[in-house]
Amino acid sequence: MNTQLISKVQYKRSEKGEFHNVKSRNLEETLSLIESFSWATERIGAPVELTCPSITIEHPVGTYLKIGIYFSGKFSLYFLNAHGRLYFEVADTLQQACLRANEFFQMEDFKFGKHQFVFNPSAHFRTRSFEYMTNFKAALQFFRFPLYLTPAILLFGWMKSSTFSTGLYWIAGPIAVLMLYLLCSPLIYFYFNYQAFDRHKFLRLSTGHHSFMFGTTDKARVFKKEDIAEIAAYGGRNSRSFWSFCEVFVITFHNGEYIQFTSLLISGGKLRKKFLNHSIAERWNYFPAIHTIDYPQV
16 A cells, blocks of 8 residues: 655744645655755754754644654654644654654554653644734734733722622723723724725745745735845834834835735734844834835835
């Protein structure tokens, strides 16, 4: 039987859940992929952890085997079973690692090393889409500060209440403060301003890939990172401002074309990690609403 399993590659520039060259391969092709991987080059400056230069093999039953770098020229082997339990062992040579890959293909009495506890280990094995849209998840991310603030306000209200026997009236004061903050905060304005601008926009962007997709949910184009002339971020940098994370991004290409989107589509913290070979031009704008941005003239 010519069994084929999905195998995929991670480089030292890859994010957690980001994989390259994802393809179904038979045992011979998978072993060739492992042996031809640039282990010596990828080891340089790379961390020894779950997301690292590696080859991951995925079995249809829901198990994974990841062969990655380890100290002193050795190789780390991680096995994730179908129940999400993680196991680890070290292979002294690449040949030993290939033998384990062979056993994984057979899945006959496949036993592994010591169990390791890692929070949500499957995130290091499963392929993420790295897609960004202005959906409910984006709205939660945008309003994360007041959402995080709510438990603190409720706790403060409970501590200030004279007695717990007052029922739920002690909640009214903190909730009123929170609602007043939301109604008066520019965050509400920025949200609807950005939502109108980025509605239906689509972005697929990760750190390790040299290209990305941008456009609308029904029509997106592929752009190469090497064609970027400038990435500009328009926003305030005052950490005391409640809207310091509200930003408008403009990516200009060498041919004069440009694209623009806001921090509702993708946060500034995430965006800045996606372009390792590009610096971000910080453009001061205390109130970065869409109509206040001077876009490049093409």
